[in-house]
Amino acid sequence: MAQLNAVEMTMLRDSLEASGFFASPPVGKILDSHSFYWAVSACEGNRFHFNAWSHPSPEFANIRFIEVLQRFDGTGVALPEVRELTPEEREFRPRPAVAQNDNREGYLRFFAEIRPDGLRAAAQP
Structure with missing residues (x-):
């Protein structure tokens, strides 16, 4: 956790505003x-x-x-590289939760719907 001073907080606010943070969210969009x-x-x-x-x-x-954010993040954890997903990664195959593990410990695929005031669980894409 980083504690930001007034100048740093202004930088963060300005970058959020430049990113469209204060505009309406894309309500109904599903996040995978x-x-x-x-x-x-x-x-x-x-x-x-x-x-x-x-x-x-x-x-x-x-x-x-x-x-x-990266400038003020002291964790040293790199963000994942943003890339196009393969067709296999995009495909939705309903399966039992145990089968969704894909041999990755603790991994479960989920979907969230964007609402005006946050996220809500979505059953499918």
Whole structure:
């Protein structure tokens, strides 16, 4: 966790604003855990704000806050490389949760629907 000073907080706010954070979120869009996306929520001026960006999209390509976040992140954990998914990765094959593990310990594919005030679980894409 990083503690930001006033100048750093302004940098973060400005980068969020430049990314469209304060615009309306893409309500109804489904986020797939197999894909790449950002979801951000914050209280600003006593008001809750939420937005999400999914790859590929023009909005995702316009994100400006990632570099700012990385600058203040002290974990040393690299972000995953954003890339196009293979057809196999995009394919939705309903299966029992145990079968969805794909031999990755603790892994489970999920979907979330973007709502005006956050995310809600979605049963399918």
